[in-house]
Amino acid sequence: MMSHWIIAPVVLPAMIASLIVLFARHHLRAQRIAGVVGSAALVAISIALLHASTLHDPEVYFLGDWPAPFGIVLVLDRLSAMMVALTAFLALIIQFYVIGTGWDARGKHFQALLQFQVMGICGAFLTGDAFNLFVFFEVLLIASYGLMVHAGGRERLRAGVQYVAFNLVGSTLFLFALATIYAVTGTLNMADLAVKVATLPAGNSALIRVAGVLMIMVFAIKGALVPLQFWLPGTYANAPGPVAALFAVMTKVGAYAVIRMFTLIFPPTVAATGGLFADLLLPAAIATLILGAVGIIGATTLSRLAAFAAITSMGTVFIAVSAFTPQATAAALYYMVHSTLAGALLFLIADLVAARRTDGSLRAQRPAIAQAGLIASVFFIAAIAMAGMPPLSGFVGKLLILDAMRDQAPLIWSIVLGTSLMMMIGFARAGSTLFWNVTADPAAPHPPQALAFAAVFALIASMVALTLGAGPVTDWLNQTATALHTPAAYIDANRLGMTP
């Protein structure tokens, strides 16, 4: 039904970026116009795709008109449509923030790299081919490397080298996993993999388990799961504010990949792998949540605090994912959307503060900052959202997760609620240092940057909408989760049986 529109979220940003590189290399205004038009168009397209994916079963787009599993396919289902829409929406908001604060003027090619990053992320969400997922991981990664060191700077570059080196280990690992999967199953199409892994002859279980575990390690690096999360704080804290905000969706690509791959290809019903992945995922997710919460209390700067907040979000999401039940997956998806918005908001605020305060330090008393009242209130809102306190979507998300994981209540509830308390303490201490414990000197003046605040309020509004609309949203997500856990429709859409 959506036919060619399915690939639009990939081709559109690619072409816009190419046009920028070709024609608008030195004209920032033209770049901005192209960037915003592109992002806005992408939002419109993604809404249409979301609508289509709601009405119909998963729809497959056969690239090059080659049948699956031989050619590469894109699969539009609710999950991918949702994630594309989330990315498009976030990218548009960040566009406004960037233009509002003039971040893109501090280096070259920001707008082009932003479009490429969106292309990579959308490509990763839409692809139905395992190797193509690797390719688009690399697209979004290399664009993120560029964005991360945008405008240079000593700390940023050092953190950049670490970020790239660690993620290259991840990329290499991804290739090891893909080659193993191909060597064992002989295919790369995800739907075909699902069929073949389910009917894998006995002697192959050891190797497919290795492939599965290597795959989950790759997504664990992307999703910052302990013990593969060390790279994140240094990277996110040193990245430019709006870039770190965009990275909030990048960690979610890791979570998306785990959900997609381990409901479609390695569900617990597969004899060879069984509960292998849940056994790995749950302890790691719990450790991630705790480490993140401790990090929020221990963070010495606001941007590092925001980075550890992002880690807690991933811990929470993966706790829900590790249950591998439709209800838990729906809760995970809800919390994924929430934490993307909340994470992005927190990074934007960290940037607003850093721009107005000599630094983001949480251990030193500084004079009050410009627009302190406004920034303090949005910080308060972001803190509530991220700590999962009412009345925002974080609370609803955590309630959904607690409810979904009732049968492991003593362990999961105490950790989720305990870490929420720790987060509350961390945020209260940070807020108190940033906005209350200020010296008497007058605030240094700073341009109001209305557009930037508009972006911040847009994020807040989206979270409020997510809260108020929690009823219909959770219904939609429950249906999505159920579809994910019964992937027959996804597999059939690939029309595997048909000989060309």
Place this chain on the structure above:
Amino acid sequence: MMRRLFPHPFLSVTLFVVWFLLVNELKIGSAVLALFLAIIIPLLTAPYWPNTAIVKSMPGLIGYFFLVCWDVIVANIQVAKIILFMPADQIRSAWIPVPIELRTPEAIAILSGTITMTPGTVTADISDCGRVLLVHALHAPDPDAVRDDIKARYETRLKRIFE
């Protein structure tokens, strides 16, 4: 008009021949494509090769090429003998400055290339004024003989071809 279309006639010929060596087939289609490329590419790369030396006598160049081939084979055998049989202390290596009258860069390049390709002698450097080549001979009991042989055998021919 010919000058503008063929800034490097020798180059265009070479390219035409190279294409056929690549495609290994004598077909009209390839010929048309080869001709087209033989014209376009020299035009495209003209700025990279300003004031090209004009080959005055094409047969001279071809003759020179076969001469070098022969010299390479002969000298190779000599040097092979030195490596296999001559004890290390008997080898008399020597640095030989070879003053040259050639003025066109292409000619100088071909001369130093020839010297290097004929085993036993290697062009190591050129003087800062571009008038003298520094040649290292593997075994040259009589350095002057080597110098004179190079000048007589190769330089005179190149002077006829290029100047």
Place this chain on the structure above:
Amino acid sequence: MIDLTLALIVALPFIGALLTSLSIRAGRDICALTAGAVSGLALLLLALHAPAVLAGQVVVTRIDWLPGLGLNANFMLDGLGLLFAGMILGIGVLVIIYARFYLAESDPMGRFYAFIMLFQGAMVGIVLSDNILLLLIFWELTSLSSFLLIGYWSHLPEGRQGARMALTVTGAGGLAMIAGMLILGNIAGSYDLSVILTQRDAIQASDWYLPALLLILIGAFTKSAQFPFHFWLPHAMAAPTPVSAYLHSATMVKAGIFLMARMWPVLSGTDAWFILVTTTGLVTMLLGAKIALFKTDLKAVLAYSTVSHLGLITMLLGIGTKAAASVAVFHIINHATFKAALFMTAGIVDHAAHTRDLQRLGGLRHLMPVTFAIASIAALSMAGLPPFNGFLSKELMLEEAAHTTWFNSPWLLGVLATCGALLSVGYSFRFLSAAFFGPARSDYPDHPHDPGFGLWFAPALLAGLVIVVGVLPMTTAAWLVDSATTAVTGAPFTVKISHWHGLSAPALWMSIGAIGGGMMIVGAHARLTRLWQATPRPDAKRLFDAIIEPFAALAQRLTDALHDGALTRYIAIATLTIVAAGLWAFSGGNHAPGTRAATDVPFAAGAGFIVLVAAVIAIVVVHRDRLLSLVLVGVIGLFISVGFAWFAAPDLALTQITVEVVTVLLMLIALRFLPARTPQESSLPRKLRDALIAGVSGVAAASLTYALMLRDAAFPVISGFHLAQSKPGAGGTNAVNTIIVDFRGYDTFGEIIVLGIAALVIYALTEALLAPGHANTRLMPLWPAGNRAGDRHPIMMVVATRFLLPIAMMVGVFIFLRGHNMPGGGFVAGLIFAIALLLQYIASGFAWSEARQRVSYHAIIGSGMLIAGMAGAGAWLFGLPFLTSGFEYVDLWPLEKFELATAAIFDLGVFLTVLGAVMLALSSLSRFAIRAGDRTNTQAFDIDPSPGGA
């Protein structure tokens, strides 16, 4: 009767919060007016429902929000709700008025009223919630808004710390309660109180009852500052007095009481409830009163007295009988009236005498008669003296205590309750005597006098209530108590309140004893104070900090230690994790060894392998000499390329060798600016550790490779299709190339984008580094050290590269055109062109070559990507998916049949992107050298052999 006004009542204060933060612009009066009006309107709406509720009806509002989870915006109004909502809104209005005059000019009033209204909305939300999850939301909101209110005077350290402590304790309680409420909802099958309150037996029978009870009580006790969670309340006194009056006397601290009352029907009646609640209540009553007796700060005295009275109410709820519940309700009303009045008078005294320290106050009855009158009425009622309302509820409380056996002793509870009453008499009288009696002091800063009408009106009204309810309890309060008690106990109840119960009533004597004892304590206060100072008293604040601060310090040390930027440790941990997980996974499955025949090893291949192995080992050994390790990387790349050619992968050999060359050039340009040697830094143990990790990973990788190579795939590989369809389907015999540009062209599309982005990133970073700044200044002095050979652009190299450039282009075009059928394609062609151009840069120099670069590399990259994209999108015109390629054979006499394939256009895009990307990357890197002070040349070679030359 379904009615949306309840939702409106709850929403109004929140709307008020918004309005006040906006209306402050119109001045402080307007702002106070809006706050007062909004609260008043809410109170009015509530009053409209009062008659129906008092008649026993329960008003309900149902708005679906998250039915799937059971969290809905359901509200209900019953007697209990009415009582509390009335109290919250009523006292709210009074506090708003009082605050208008209390706040100084410098205090931002808009923010104050916004926070107060936020708090008010949250409190009303709690008392009107039918859905317990909704109650939780408002519950945590009270903690959050109290945090803002306590921290209102953010410049005061005690304000900040008090706010954080309150938030931590009440927040933690709230979180515990979430678990409790979820358990309760699960047992009862719904989160709506209207359902839960009917499930008493199911809940009390469930083995999850005790944990739920405990968790809910933690929530209640933390909010109502019951022992052992009472320590945060005094530190909340740092808040402005209206906040203390409103939050810490009338409303917030009563939320816990409200919750116990609301849950009374299902939770109470069990031994656990009785022991836990009654004991906590009693201990808190006694402890609070004792501490209040010796506090010197007026607001601290009042705060601890509040704690004590809340303990009293908790004890009554704990007793579990309907009568006790009714007394609890009655005392809630009475306490609200006299405590709010006292707090306000304390504010007035503080305003007038500029101190709240009882030791520096005295004799104010002469100077502030009105305040004295109000304070004494309220204080005497607090002490429980007739004829005030405090006496009535205290009497009933003593009555209940006397008739309750507690830890199987019938009289102990009575005695302790009397001690509580005795202590409250003590601190009430001490308050009055210290502040108002004794000689009028002369050392007041500026002559204290009664405040304006606005400040004393509110406390006076409350004092009036104290008298009226005391004198005519049945007419003024009984109806409200009955309605609330009915809501609490779940059964109709009518209370009999009277001053005189006859001589035989034990309560009478207990009261007399309490008052007598209280008098004596006041008399002996000086000696008792010294005794109190002598006993070691745990300072709650130090205790709290002793837990939080070291934890925060530990958190920081741990976090910074773990995430200290030690990439090598990160990678070591990651590697070990991956290998361990891989081994663990492998051991869990069964592995049937392979059946493929092993291929033999010819001598040449063996020799190649030996060289490769030697090079890899050598690179580790000499890695500190960076140029040499680059040479060895070149060797490894070479032998892998030869390996690819040997094992029938010509395309790979082409690509590997060309990429190899460009990588070497890149590394060499960068090495010019990096130190030539890697210093010896790792200790031996560290090297062994790293070697071990590397070794384990190597063995794992090798065994995985070996395991794969000797086994066939479990299913026929999909590439069978590619081989079959390569010629007919994609029009090319080179299956690898047809896969790259056609079957999996989408991979290649992504891949050239990666390359394009890489070049853009390198360009952007070069610009950033060359811009004036730190990096740039460091570049300037990097003039190559000392002995540099002459002759920058040797003639032979220039002539050779000039000759090679066109020929290389011919080879490039050849490889581009035949890629479809034989090894080759856009990548390799692009790399060949790039290498040929780079040779010009190496031979004739950067400036000379850049000057001849007519088309910018950016444009080449951009157009390459566009062409590839358009080639892919071209298929849309025919209604075919992206990247569908078409081909047909063209017969043009006299030419032989040749093939036109759209894939070639895509491959052209690939070609241009690769060419542009490689050139942009290397030219950007080269600019560092130019920037570092080398002078550029306009002539191709330095030595001019021409006749006219030097």
Place this chain on the structure above:
Amino acid sequence: MMELLIAITVGLLTAAGIYLMLRQRTFPVIVGLSLLTYAVNVFIFASGRLAIGLPPIIRDGAMGYTDPLPQALVLTAIVISFGMTAVILIMALGSYLEAGDDKVDAPDQGAAQ
């Protein structure tokens, strides 16, 4: 036999690559990364199993073909890793110029305070 040699090659390249990545300077880390890339490229190639003398070029009368798909994947991997190597190289250079040392393990922002 040949499979064993290729397995050893992959193992050695991986081991050397990881050892170098654990050194404390950016240059050995980058060299380590390229060795790791070689290792995985050979590994992907090996996943197509060995077929000496059977290049995946369709021609009449061929006894069979090497699996072309891993070769295509390796090509993609080679080009992408080249892009990545170029980027990390410029970043390492930039970090050295900005910070004055080419250490990889540097005091992170957090610990500095």
Place this chain on the structure above:
Amino acid sequence: MILSYALDFALGSFALAWLMNLWLLMRGAGIVDRILAVDTMVVNSIALIILYGIRSGSPLNFEAVILFSMTGFVGTVAYAKYLTRGNIIE
């Protein structure tokens, strides 16, 4: 028949040449000698691929050989220029 013997001999000798180059590379000679050794390895590789092409009869490796010959020298020149000038593009 003699063709396969000759081929084996040639393959063997160039492989042996490889090993000799390796020996020079490993023997701790000067950096210039090592670069020379690597350059010779490239040339020996070209020979071996050509010989393997003759053995397997497939003309498919010609593109590889052309590129080896075209690009092999770039590396050597770059290393040498780095040693003499300290920079390769200036």
Place this chain on the structure above:
Amino acid sequence: MTLLDHIAEVVIAGLLVTGGIFGLIGSYGLLRLRMPMQRLHAPTKATTIGVGSALFASMLTYAFLKVTPSGEELLVIGFLFVTAPVTALFLAKAHLHLTVPRSEVPPTGTAKPWATFSTDTSDEFR
């Protein structure tokens, strides 16, 4: 097999053997010759005769035994012939700059020094 093929086979075998021998000599010379500059001469042997004969052998094989003429070998020889002198020159300059003692090298006989030894960078600005 026609007579011509037999002759071709013998010629090709001969070429292969000579190629092998000269290839060996080239690399053996690298080890045996002690002076660095001497070593530079060895590979020119392998380049010319060694690979040259292997390439010719391949050309003849395809021309006669496989009846599909192939010219690529000539191209490879051409590239080797063009690039070998450049590598030799640069390696020699490297030796001159790093290993060869200045005293060993005779003067140019003109006013200017050898290019590698010149420290006058004025000519670099034209």
